[in-house]
Amino acid sequence: MIKLKTPISEEDIRKLKVGDTVSLSGIIVTGRDQAHKLMVEEKPDFIRDVLKESVIYHCGPVVKKHEDGTWSFVSAGPTTSMREEPFQADVVCEYNLRGVIGKGGMGAKTAEGLKKCGAVYFHAVGGAGTLIANAVKKVVTVHKLEEFGTPEAFWVIEVEDFPLVVTMDAHNSSIHQEILEKSQKIAEEIM
Amino acid sequence: MELKESILELIRQAAVDLSPDVEKVLTDAYALEDESSPAKNVFGTILENVKMARENSTPICQDTGSLIFYIDFPEGEPEKKYREAIAAAAEEATKLQYLRPNAVDSITGKNSGNNIGINAPYFHFYQWEKNEVRIRLMLKGGGSENVGIQYKLPHPPLEAGRDLKGVRKLIIDAVVKAQGLGCAPGVIGVGIGGDRVTSFALSKEQFFRKIGQRNPVKELAGLETELYKDLNKLSIGPMGFGGKTTVLDVFIDAQHRHPATFFVSISYTCWAFRRKTMAIKNGEVSYD
Structure with missing residues (x-):
């Protein structure tokens, strides 16, 4: 198990290989479809500092608002990453991200972006909403909540020991591509 | 118990706990995988999460899905009774964080915030001759x-x-x-x-x-x-x-x-x- 804390250096990220298990701590940001569209089309600055050398998490959480106005995460597993494929490489390079967390992996364009700008794809266990919410220690702030709604907002969160697996590294390797090709071959045989 | 309260409990149970048949088959799948393989680790995390969600009464998965109801009800009863009780229960379940707000206006992109919208929740009504009611709920993730x-x-x-x-x-x-x-x-x-x-x-x-x-x-x-x-x-x-x-x-x-x-x-x-x-x-x- 490799322990990493944001901000992460490019050197440390390029050391990671497909199959490595990582325990991530520090400040990260959630972002889904509307957030990615905004970051590509308008390149807003309000999220720039916090994303620098950090990680974006594809997640639309269930949240609780406390009486004092603070928030906490109730359930917060990853969403399907492939929807961000048209945007992800540009977002990684524009905002100097060191990683993307999601589920299911991403395509060739993202793989190129990860290699070019020094970042990896971390896989979280899909559906493990309650377990992952327990690793979220604090909600620092939220952006675009009113406009985007709870699932799509940018939630800036502090995590501790978030369990992840590297499934796409900064050297163009991908577990997803490998399993896809194998399963297609088996499918042809059993058809 | 009031109908709305009973349906709220139905929603809660569906969101925070798996049926025993599903949990069993996941446990069997865990046993089948090789020691310390990535697959074994994933099943381990899944089972731990299921247990934790049940104990904390919090959603297993943050995507609590679209609410799809199948209602079998006695002849002569109005559908309205069930529509209203279900809508009220869904709204309450969202406030209690059993559900994530998942109803988005397809034109404006605005989330209604309470899981209520056009065909949200979605109902399938069947009248039957029995003097009993059966309400089946599926939470279908996106x-x-x-x-x-x-x-x-x-x-x-x-x-x-x-x-x-x-x-x-x-x-x-x-x-x-x-x-x-x-x-x-x-x-x-x-x-x-x-x-x-x-x-x-x-x-x-x-x-x-x-x-x-x-x-x-x-x-x-x-x-x-x-x-x-x-x-x-x-x-x-x-x-x-x-x-x-x-x-x-x-x-x-x-x-x-x-x-x-x-x-x-x-x-x-x-x-x-x-x-x-x-x-x-x-x-x-x-x-x-």
Whole structure:
């Protein structure tokens, strides 16, 4: 198990290989479809500092608002990453991200972006909403909540020991591509 | 108990706990994987999460899905009674964080914030002659819904013709295509025949079967058993990390079709297979 804390250096990220298990701590940001569209089309600055050398998490959480106005995460597993494929490489390079967390992996364009700008794809266990919410220690702030709604907002969160697996590294390797090709071959045989 | 309160409990149970048949099959899948393999770790995390969600009464998965209700109710009762109680319960369940707000206006992009909207929740009403009520709820996640697919036979790219052999090829194709999108291992629901609407409807209603419950029609039961074995040979595994379990079960049903059409609709649910049934009999409420 490799322990990493944001901000992460490019050197440390390029050391990671497909199959490595990582325990991530520090400040990260959630972002889904509307957030990615905004970051590509308008390149807003309000999220720039916090994303620098950090990680974006594809997640639309269930949240609780406390009486004092603070928030906490109730359930917060990853969403399907492939929807961000048209945007992800540009977002990684524009905002100097060191990683993307999601589920299911991403395509060739993202793989190129990860290699070019020094970042990896971390896989979280899909559906493990309650377990992952327990690793979220604090909600620092939220952006675009009113406009985007709870699932799509940018939630800036502090995590501790978030369990992840590297499934796409900064050297163009991908577990997803490998399993896809194998399963297609088996499918042809059993058809 | 008031109807709304009983339905709130139905929603809570569906969101925070798996049915015993689903938890059992996940436990069996964990046992099957090799020690310290990625697949074993994933199943370990899944089972720990399920336990934690039940104990904390918090959603298993943050995507608490679309709310789809199937209501069997006595003749002479108004549908309105159930529509209103369900809407009130869904709103309350959202406030209590049993549900994530998941109803988005398709024109403006605005989230209604309470899971209420046009056809949200969605209702299937059936009047029956019994003096009992049965309310079945499915929480259908967006990731798994996105990989649902409808084919028509013949399907030349797979050389699939208008028979069960052709249907079999389509189901294998759909499961290969679902990897990385719906959270494997999933449960597959298939509707053969009907029009485009009833074909998908039939595929989804299969999800109320218990794991291992075979179709009474011999040909379909045989196909279910065969596909369960073959699909697990694909080795996609939990989360697509590779492994011995790619699907938890396959449910197929058929209905009559127009002579010119032959639709095959395939619905997918992720491992967080959330459905619950509530019965009201002689004023007593029970859940399964």
